[in-house]
Amino acid sequence: MLGHGKSSIINTCVQIVHQADFKNVAGSGKSNYPITMDRTDYDLTSHVVINDNRGVNKMSPEEQEEVAAQMGQMRGQSTVEWDRSVRGKLNLIYQQFNYRPIEITVPVFVYSVESLLTDERYEEIEPFIREAHKITGIYPIIVLTKVGTHRDMADECYDKFKALGANHVFQVENYTVEQHEHHPKTQAEVLKFLDTCLKEVDESIARRATEDPQKKYMDLAMDAVHNIIQKENEKKEIKIQIIKEKCEKSKEEIRRQKNV
Ligand SMILES: Nc1nc2c(ncn2[C@@H]2O[C@H](COP(=O)(O)OP(=O)(O)OP(=O)(O)O)[C@@H](O)[C@H]2O)c(=O)[nH]1
Ligand SMILES: [Mg+2]
Structure with a gap:
């Protein structure tokens, strides 16, 4: 979701995994406009990358289609466009026939608990999550952000995403440009989140073999x-x-x- 803390969770993961000082590597920031427009990989290890992405806003069919194509590994790292011609779409499908993916994508859905999870929003998110599961074979891992100052809302969101069928929901207070002192709770939750991502990859590799x-x-x-x-x-x-x-x-x- 746009502005919900995707770049910040990446900054937080990078800082924790590399045990380094805080750096705004993914370019998080305060704005009414989308900041991240491109998909960019950030190395966590030599084999594990965390990918930042353009945030979705309206859950429009165009946004859903683009995200679906990315998760199906039909997109490279480039500026994210919502519109593509039918021929363009078919070419991408064709490429899939000739391309054996060597990457495994774990979908992660970042949601700020500052944002009310209204019934309307909930209904928009549901098909989005279902589609991501269908394409990647992995149920999206949910990361709830900005949980520090919104405890009640964090618990409410947690229950709602669980009810949606999410197996893994994490509650993270990200390190930010303003506030990035080491925090054991953030570190523990982020390490649990990354560990879960890797377990999902292991299970996916095992499934693919058959x-x-x-x-x-x-x-x-x-x-x-x-x-x-x-x-x-x-x-x-x-x-x-x-x-x-x-x-x-x-x-x-x-x-x-x-x-x-
Ligand atoms: N307090 C607090 N602020 C956060 C947290 N996560 C993100 N923020 C703030 O929220 C704002 C947006 O964060 P970003 O990480 O840039 O969000 P984004 O999803 O990457 O935004 P776009 O790239 O524009 O879609 C920034 O001002 C962050 O400092 C958090 O867990 N707690
Ligand atoms: Mg961003």
Whole structure:
């Protein structure tokens, strides 16, 4: 989520794993506008990276589709765009057939407990989380941030994400530019979070050893093609509806003029 502390949790992880002084490596900051626009990897070890990303805001279909493609490893490290042509999307699916992923992505959903988790928001998040699970085979790990000053809300969010089906929900008070003295509670929770990510990777490797990669890609591609067709149809329906409304308005105008 936009501005919920994604770059800050990365700064916190980097500081703890490297046992270094605080540095704003991922560029966290206070702003009403999105700060992080690109996907960027930060090394935790020689084999483990933590990836910062552009935050989602409205959970729009475009945002959902882009995030789904990233999690399916159909995106490199580049500026994140919400819109792509159908041909572009199909090319990306094609690339998947020729590309055996050597990386395992653990999806992490960062949510600030400062933000009210209203029913509406909850309903928007649910399909997003479900989709991430379907694509990566790993249920997103939830990191709740800004928990220090919002204890009640942290517990409420914890319960709600658990009810959504999350196996792992962590409650972190990040190190920030303003406040980054070593804190044992933050350190313990972050290490538990990273340990859980690595366990998920181990389980994913074990599962992959027994599955047919070609079938997996075919399923993914079929899903993607199905989504493209469905979205195109929805767009056409909207256009038809607009034309119908215009027609009705014109007819009414003609009737009105005749009456005059
Ligand atoms: N108190 C407190 N502040 C936090 C915490 N996490 C992030 N912040 C503050 O929240 C603001 C946004 O944090 P970022 O890490 O830049 O958030 P982001 O999700 O990367 O934002 P975008 O890149 O713009 O989407 C900054 O002012 C951080 O200092 C936290 O756990 N506690
Ligand atoms: Mg950021």
